[in-house]
Amino acid sequence: MEQFLEFAKGSLFAGSFVIMVLGLARTAFITLWGTKNALDKAGDKNIPYKALIKETFEWMIPIKHITNSRSAISIVSVVFHIGLIIVPLFLLDHILLWQKLGLSWPGIPAAIANVLTITTIVTGGILLLNRIFHRDTRFLSSVIDYALLVLILAIFINGFIASKPFNPIPYNLVMVIHVMAGNLILILVPFSKLAHCFLYPIMRIASNIAWHFPARAGEEVNKTLYGEENKKV
Amino acid sequence: MNKRQMVKSLLWLLIGFGATSGFLRLVHGLGATTGLSDATPWGFWIGFDVMAGVALAAGGFTMAAVVYVFGLEQFRPIVRPAVLTAFLGYVIVAIGLMMDLGLPWNIWHPMVFWQYRSVLFEVGTCVTLYLTVLALEVAPIVLEHPLFSHPIFHKAYKILKHLSLPLVILGIMLSTLHQSSLGSLFLIMPFRVHELWYTSNIYILYFISAAGLGCAMVIFESTLTSLIYDHKPRQELMQKLGKIASVILGVYLVFRIGDLLVKGKLGVAFNGTGTSTLFIVEILISTIIPSIFFNWKKINGNTKGLFWTAAMVVFGFIMNRQNIFLTMSKKGPAYFPWVSELMISLALVAGATMVFIFFVEHFDLFGDGAPDNKKEIGEKLITGPFFGADRSFVKGVAIFTAPVIAGVGLALMLLPSSAIKGYQYPNTPVKDAVGWDTLSIDGNRALESVLFPHAQHQQMMGVSRDSCMTCHHMSRPKDGPTSCSECHQDMYLATSIFSHGYHQTLMGGNKSCDSCHVNTKAKAEVLSCNTAECHKLLPSDTTSYLADSYVDAMHKKCKDCHEEQAKQADGFIAMGEQAKADSVKALGYCTACHPGLPPESKVRLSVTR
Numbered sequence A: 001m002e003q004f005l006e007f008a009k010g011s012l013f014a015g016s017f018v019i020m021v022l023g024l025a026r027t028a029f030i031t032l033w034g035t036k037n038a039l040d041k042a043g044d045k046n047i048p049y050k051a052l053i054k055e056t057f058e059w060m061i062p063i064k065h066i067t068n069s070r071s072a073i074s075i076v077s078v079v080f081h082i083g084l085i086i087v088p089l090f091l092l093d094h095i096l097l098w099q100k101l102g103l104s105w106p107g108i109p110a111a112i113a114n115v116l117t118i119t120t121i122v123t124g125g126i127l128l129l130n131r132i133f134h135r136d137t138r139f140l141s142s143v144i145d146y147a148l149l150v151l152i153l154a155i156f157i158n159g160f161i162a163s164k165p166f167n168p169i170p171y172n173l174v175m176v177i178h179v180m181a182g183n184l185i186l187i188l189v190p191f192s193k194l195a196h197c198f199l200y201p202i203m204r205i206a207s208n209i210a211w212h213f214p215a216r217a218g219e220e221v222n223k224t225l226y227g228e229e230n231k232k233v
Numbered sequence B: 001m002n003k004r005q006m007v008k009s010l011l012w013l014l015i016g017f018g019a020t021s022g023f024l025r026l027v028h029g030l031g032a033t034t035g036l037s038d039a040t041p042w043g044f045w046i047g048f049d050v051m052a053g054v055a056l057a058a059g060g061f062t063m064a065a066v067v068y069v070f071g072l073e074q075f076r077p078i079v080r081p082a083v084l085t086a087f088l089g090y091v092i093v094a095i096g097l098m099m100d101l102g103l104p105w106n107i108w109h110p111m112v113f114w115q116y117r118s119v120l121f122e123v124g125t126c127v128t129l130y131l132t133v134l135a136l137e138v139a140p141i142v143l144e145h146p147l148f149s150h151p152i153f154h155k156a157y158k159i160l161k162h163l164s165l166p167l168v169i170l171g172i173m174l175s176t177l178h179q180s181s182l183g184s185l186f187l188i189m190p191f192r193v194h195e196l197w198y199t200s201n202i203y204i205l206y207f208i209s210a211a212g213l214g215c216a217m218v219i220f221e222s223t224l225t226s227l228i229y230d231h232k233p234r235q236e237l238m239q240k241l242g243k244i245a246s247v248i249l250g251v252y253l254v255f256r257i258g259d260l261l262v263k264g265k266l267g268v269a270f271n272g273t274g275t276s277t278l279f280i281v282e283i284l285i286s287t288i289i290p291s292i293f294f295n296w297k298k299i300n301g302n303t304k305g306l307f308w309t310a311a312m313v314v315f316g317f318i319m320n321r322q323n324i325f326l327t328m329s330k331k332g333p334a335y336f337p338w339v340s341e342l343m344i345s346l347a348l349v350a351g352a353t354m355v356f357i358f359f360v361e362h363f364d365l366f367g368d369g370a371p372d373n374k375k376e377i378g379e380k381l382i383t384g385p386f387f388g389a390d391r392s393f394v395k396g397v398a399i400f401t402a403p404v405i406a407g408v409g410l411a412l413m414l415l416p417s418s419a420i421k422g423y424q425y426p427n428t429p430v431k432d433a434v435g436w437d438t439l440s441i442d443g444n445r446a447l448e449s450v451l452f453p454h455a456q457h458q459q460m461m462g463v464s465r466d467s468c469m470t471c472h473h474m475s476r477p478k479d480g481p482t483s484c485s486e487c488h489q490d491m492y493l494a495t496s497i498f499s500h501g502y503h504q505t506l507m508g509g510n511k512s513c514d515s516c517h518v519n520t521k522a523k524a525e526v527l528s529c530n531t532a533e534c535h536k537l538l539p540s541d542t543t544s545y546l547a548d549s550y551v552d553a554m555h556k557k558c559k560d561c562h563e564e565q566a567k568q569a570d571g572f573i574a575m576g577e578q579a580k581a582d583s584v585k586a587l588g589y590c591t592a593c594h595p596g597l598p599p600e601s602k603v604r605l606s607v608t609r
Helices: A002-041 A049-060 A071-090 A092-101 A110-133 A135-140 A143-161 A171-191 A193-210 A217-226 B003-028 B044-056 B059-069 B073-100 B119-143 B151-162 B164-188 B202-229 B235-263 B266-270 B274-293 B303-326 B339-362 B392-414 B417-421 B454-461 B465-471 B500-506 B509-516 B550-567 B569-574 B578-586
Strands: B438-441 B450-453
Touching: A002 A171, A002 A193, A002 B392, A002 B417, A049 A193, A071 A092, A071 A110, A071 A143, A110 A135, A110 A143, A143 A171, A143 A193, A171 A193, A171 B509, B003 B073, B003 B202, B003 B339, B003 B392, B003 B417, B044 B073, B044 B164, B044 B202, B044 B303, B044 B339, B059 B073, B059 B164, B059 B202, B073 B119, B073 B202, B073 B235, B073 B339, B119 B151, B119 B164, B151 B164, B164 B202, B202 B235, B202 B303, B202 B339, B235 B266, B235 B274, B235 B303, B266 B274, B274 B303, B438 B454, B450 B454, B454 B465, B465 B550, B500 B509, B550 B569, B550 B578, B569 B578
Parallel strands: none
Antiparallel strands: B438 B450
16 A cells, blocks of 8 residues: 555656646647637727736636625635635645655645635535535526535545544554545646636636627627537537 | 447557656666566567567557458458558567667667678567558558648559559568467577477468467457447457368367477376466466357457457567567576556556547548547537536547546656656675674675774773773674664665664653754754754764764774774884884775775775766
């Protein structure tokens, strides 16, 4: 188990990481190209870029938008994302792994990491329950949505309990699950909706350009996608 | 995803994997990335890329001979794909050789520095010349494309068309030389090649088998393209070609078996060893079964039957070219190809196939006008995460970059660590010192032992806990004086002697993490071994304990003390005791312990890595 753990932390991680980087480059290229095509076809080419960029940053810190119909879930989601971004990048134990390659950056104290991990696990659990029990959300969810959330929760829970005294499972097993699930998520980042961690600004611009399409453009899209005009998308 | 996309995706995956391996091979060198060694410098690449690559390219000259020399005009439509295959086969050979050469940038040497006594010179010259001829033969196919409508290209096209017959003749000539000279290579090692494969007529066998294999290869690729592209196969033509192939294979069989009969070695094929089984299977797959199948109406009547029979011949002869290396008697360590070697070869084949597919889709390869690829344009669009890519270029990028990326990632996951990180010093496990009063210390058994008078040192230093601990500074749990090699386990590399699992179990599982990993900033940081009052005798900064290499450990322990002793020589001279001074002084020289070195050698052996 210890040797497999080393393999998972070494070669498997390197491969997964490279897949993520190259995959994100690929996704960015395809999406930018798609955005350019969309721009070519937009009826109104006066895209308000300045306002768009402002809006993009506003959505990154979505305090203004919390007062919508389901503000509680919005807040939970924001808290979930804070831990999700900060803990993997700035946990000192993760930074130590990069020191073999001579890379280092400041980390967060263990106490803050613990708190953030717990908030992420709790909020993630709430989001999962929301997906299962809220009618509209369930209607919009597919298998991959549940799977990604469960995978993220598994990584955080295993990483959290790994070195805690109350951990009932052998340390190496917990770490293998933690590392393998982490590798899997790295591979999935560019090929799933997780790509929004990288493509978020492009997505905002692209969806805004969509508002500038000429009237009845949707039917054209239908025609291109399915070859018939009256099918529902 | 349709049939074509699936085939292309698979090929792109192989290219991604192999290109990464090839890049790492060029960066880190052969020793780190392949199983090849000085004892076995010729491995899988020579057998597969060069031997099999050339043999598989034999279709080019066979079909050219059939059409231009024997005048069987009906076979003209398949000359072009055959010549293209030959060209791609030789490109594989060239790139494969570049990979296999220790100094690939010296590949031009044989063209300038002629070593005309060497068979390899003949092989190299033939490859170079034939590759040029093939490139000229393939050029018209490219120049026919509307992209090259400029008058200059038109003129070049006309010149090449005029030259086609001389080029064909030259090609046939060079091939004949080359195919047989690859066999001749083995004439210089009659004692290494196994008797079932070695014969002084091996070049004849190589030539005949290449001709038969060439026909089979043409059938293989034609039926394969027709299966993938849903073309109508030229069934009758292929059937006829199969019959020609079976005749050539029959001649080959007669020569091969006849040669063994004349030598009186046919019995070896039936002595029941692994090698003889290999021989029988090879002969069955490459020759006997296909010869029957090519003439069996039930099998040669349909495309799939022809395809699998031809595939059998191809596989059989790849096996034939590999077997000669596999059964060769060797000295030195056993050789087995590494993943990187296999994947580079597969990627070369995949790359050649991609070029072939490109020609099928964009050029008039079969002499029947532009290919019918309208079907592909109507296929459902592949959508990206947010936008469907609606132009075929981006669609292609979207489909085919994914397998390339997967290939690159898989390569990094599966290649051995030395292939990725560069050459690593091999492990040299240390063996115990032997003896009692005098110990013979020779960790790697290099027959250069240092005789260590243990009893004499004991006498000199007295037997007490402290004096023993001068050398036996650490002991294994519940052990007496532990011998050096228990911890210093490698001759030249440091050994980690800390077992995380052992400490964890001993101290009570997960509850004990905090005994060493006290709440510091990062959980991965640890207290040193002596602060927790566990190992009071260890240095205060010891955390994860690395034992020095055996050589370093021995030198540190012995040298420091010996040098101290040697310094006393001046004192003895002052006291007028010359003899004592000399003997003490001798302790400071390397020869004190290593008697094999030149006398009074003062060379400091640097062993730090």
